[in-house]
Amino acid sequence: MHLWHPEHCGDIDILICADGVWMHEGTPIGRPELVRLFSTILRHDADGYHLVTPVEKLKIRVEDLPFRAVSMRHENGALVFVTDQGDEAVAGADHELVVETDPQTGEPAPRIHIRADLWARIVRSVFYELVEMAHEVDGRLAVTSGDKSFALGPEGAGL
Incomplete structure (x- = not known):
């Protein structure tokens, strides 16, 4: 994943709360498999945390640590x-x-x-x-x- 450098596509309303809960648009993400998948494409760059695929890079928010x-x-x-x-x-x-x-x-x-x-x-x-x-x-x-x-x-x- 560190070799992927897609264009920044914008922000996505995902927040990782300090208590470890992943939220999307203010609602907890209820599928642990989806959260695990997201966690595997998470990257921390100089400008913040991003979900990164070979073709897109979406910025998310993290309250404390991911x-x-x-x-x-x-x-x-x-x-x-x-x-x-x-x-x-x-x-x-x-x-x-x-x-x-x-x-x-x-x-x-x-x-x-x-x-x-x-x-x-x-x-x-x-x-x-x-x-x-x-x-x-x-x-x-x-x-x-x-x-x-x-x-x-x-x-x-x-x-």
Whole structure:
């Protein structure tokens, strides 16, 4: 899909809500198979999110991130995240785990890289699992996946 460069055809009234619900013209898209199909042709370009086929490129809106990491499992010493659309990402060099913190509220905003420039917001319950397995590295809570360590918060947020 990254090789497809069709002309921009305009906007389509599709919104991916922060809670992961895909809406079309203000109504939830009720067919999970259709949402999954759309998720496979989703691309993030400099000017926003688009559904892209070989012949058209339609801009959509995304409230937060396009995917949500809704579960996680341990596999061969690595953390495997599964999105609400069935994508899997093994945290590591190719799939960074990033936790930004709101400077005013201190609220963590964890995310995992899925593909190209597409990310998944890690849901709260999965983030709690990460915190429970965390260890302290250089004064920060961190988790390890494979041979890579990921900080779960700002400096001084250790155990």
